[in-house]
Amino acid sequence: MPNRLSYPWHDQLPVSGQTIEVGPGIHWLQMPLPFALNHINLWLLREQHGWTVVDTGFDSEESRALWEQHFNGTMAGLPMQRVVATHYHPDHIGLADWLVQRFSAPFHCSLGEFTAAHALWHGLPGFDVVALNAHFGRHGLPAGKAIQYRERGNTYRWGVKSLPLNFNRVLAGDTLHLGDADWVTIPGHGHSPEHMALYCEEKRCLIAGDMLLPKISTNVGVWASEPDGDSLKLFLASLNRFLDLPDDTLVLPSHGRPFRGIHPRVAALHAHHQERLATLSAAIRGPVTAFELLPVLFGRVFDLYQTMFALAECIAHLNHLWHAGVLRRQQDSDLCYRFSLA
Numbered sequence: 092m093p094n095r096l097s098y099p100w101h102d103q104l105p106v107s108g109q110t111i112e113v114g115p116g117i118h119w120l121q122m123p124l125p126f127a128l129n130h131i132n133l134w135l136l137r138e139q140h141g142w143t144v145v146d147t148g149f150d151s152e153e154s155r156a157l158w159e160q161h162f163n164g165t166m167a168g169l170p171m172q173r174v175v176a177t178h179y180h181p182d183h184i185g186l187a188d189w190l191v192q193r194f195s196a197p198f199h200c201s202l203g204e205f206t207a208a209h210a211l212w213h214g215l216p217g218f219d220v221v222a223l224n225a226h227f228g229r230h231g232l233p234a235g236k237a238i239q240y241r242e243r244g245n246t247y248r249w250g251v252k253s254l255p256l257n258f259n260r261v262l263a264g265d266t267l268h269l270g271d272a273d274w275v276t277i278p279g280h281g282h283s284p285e286h287m288a289l290y291c292e293e294k295r296c297l298i299a300g301d302m303l304l305p306k307i308s309t310n311v312g313v314w315a316s317e318p319d320g321d322s323l324k325l326f327l328a329s330l331n332r333f334l335d336l337p338d339d340t341l342v343l344p345s346h347g348r349p350f351r352g353i354h355p356r357v358a359a360l361h362a363h364h365q366e367r368l369a370t371l372s373a374a375i376r377g378p379v380t381a382f383e384l385l386p387v388l389f390g391r392v393f394d395l396y397q398t399m400f401a402l403a404e405c406i407a408h409l410n411h412l413w414h415a416g417v418l419r420r421q422q423d424s425d426l427c428y429r430f431s432l433a
């Protein structure tokens with residue numbers, strides 16, 4: 092088993108508006124993102140009379156313009172016959188409704204992702220900014236920062252102008268015939284409610300979504316609707332599912348380059364989180380909030396948007412240690428949760 096990752100396209104990226112064919116009938120394209128993480132990879136699969144797309148891009152003028160180029164160029168004027176989303180995050184589902192409506196194409200995703208998308212988009216109680224502020228407030232986010240979140244409104248809608256109103260439900264272990272081959276869904280948890288990666292045995296290819304990225308570690312967060320959850324445990328267990336796949340599988344991640352080396356990458360991600368857990372527990376002396384521990388875990392200052400994800404990730408690690416009995420959690424008279432060694 093090789094202990095390093097290999098990148099077959101280490102010196103190549105898809106040019107804007109064009110694709111790289113990474114396997115028979117599997118086309119890699121990139122779309123821009125308005126964040127530090129500045130791109131997402133999408134996958135167009137060639138059907139006999141059209142195309143299937145897996146993930147759709149963040150909704151922006153730039154992304155739509157790029158899609159127009161692909162409609163006429165890459166897709167040669169043939170229709171999008173199916174739109175699949177690995178999960179509900181805006182960079183993945185943002186243009187799903189636009190594509191579905193334009194081509195009258197069916198939309199496929201899991202129930203967990205479909206309902207999470209709608210709950211956030213509509214700002215339902217428990218999924219809205221009020222709930223987010225209350226959740227982060229209990230973990231020590233200062234009131235001043237919480238107010239700024241409120242002024243920014245529903246950040247989910249920045250990249251998702253509208254959502255498909257119905258879908259075709261994808262379950263764990265389902266086989267989808269996409270392009271000219273069968274793809275089996277592999278569920279993942281901890282990054283989003285019911286993420287679906289797709290594995291094609293015939294092509295030795297895994298469309299990994301955000302569950303297995305080559306360079307960065309996937310965000311694992313605890314959010315307002317499941318405040319006591321152990322999402323890190325769910326995530327680590329999900330990673331292990333990929334160990335059943337052959338190590339020469341070509342992994343097609345949503346960010347970064349396609350790679351081979353599932354087993355060393357899963358091992359590195361486990362090691363990364365164990366190191367994070369050890370760092371956190373070593374830093375905890377007296378009772379302390381998640382917000383106060385952000386510098387320990389990340390060691391740098393974030394803008395507000397990044398703070399959201401950093402704090403959710405910090406809570407995920409603390410909840411994991413709490414559920415494991417390493418830490419105990421108290422709620423003080425200011426309603427803040429504070430963690431200390433058990």
Ligand SMILES: [Zn+2]
Nearest residue numbers: 178180282301
């Ligand atoms: Zn994601």
